[in-house]
Amino acid sequence: MAVRQRPAYTVHQVLPNAPANAIALTFDDGPDPTWTPQVLALLRQYGVRATFCIVGRQARAHPDLVRRIVAEGHAICNHSMTHPLPFSHRSAAAIDGEIGGAQAAITAAAGTAPTLFRAPGGDWSPPVFSAEASRGLKPIAWDIDPRDWSRPGTQKIVASLLAAKPGDILLCHDGDGEHPAGVDRSETVQALQTVLPQLKSRGLTFVTL
Numbered sequence: 001m002a003v004r005q006r007p008a009y010t011v012h013q014v015l016p017n018a019p020a021n022a023i024a025l026t027f028d029d030g031p032d033p034t035w036t037p038q039v040l041a042l043l044r045q046y047g048v049r050a051t052f053c054i055v056g057r058q059a060r061a062h063p064d065l066v067r068r069i070v071a072e073g074h075a076i077c078n079h080s081m082t083h084p085l086p087f088s089h090r091s092a093a094a095i096d097g098e099i100g101g102a103q104a105a106i107t108a109a110a111g112t113a114p115t116l117f118r119a120p121g122g123d124w125s126p127p128v129f130s131a132e133a134s135r136g137l138k139p140i141a142w143d144i145d146p147r148d149w150s151r152p153g154t155q156k157i158v159a160s161l162l163a164a165k166p167g168d169i170l171l172c173h174d175g176d177g178e179h180p181a182g183v184d185r186s187e188t189v190q191a192l193q194t195v196l197p198q199l200k201s202r203g204l205t206f207v208t209l
């Protein structure tokens, strides 16, 4: 079994045959009953498909939202069961339990199994790569990080996302790994209202990973 020791940072590392102008939008830590529907409505409005990195605990709490994500044509990614941080230095058994638990919870909710894994906090280690490889999951990271989870202000999120170039993977959050009940993601939603039409007008093609 080949074990990757590095996640994919760009679209073409995941999808070598994607168009040259492809970019990928990703949403982590949901689904959340307040913010995920608002994100889905914007994606639908602008005809954009994205990849949702789902926390297993959230999938179990909101299976209807997981089904809706899939039904609307978006991709799903395993983002651990409970989003423990730091992630990489836990025992191999604990890491595998987090990945396996989420795989079961997300698959049960979605009706289809994720093929991708994103480590909580982007915190990778050899045991993390081994655990995901043993489950047939491809590791994905990002290269554009607006740190929207920290609520830096809508304009900062907009500026960061608008710096995207062809091939970039963009990171946003529709939930919060530390707070299962959710935190305010209105800055992220407002930023997307500006960013989605502008990136589309540049001729970028949004792809799912």
Ligand SMILES: [Zn+2]
Residues within 6 Å of the ligand: 028, 029, 079, 083, 120, 121, 177
């Ligand atoms: Zn996360």
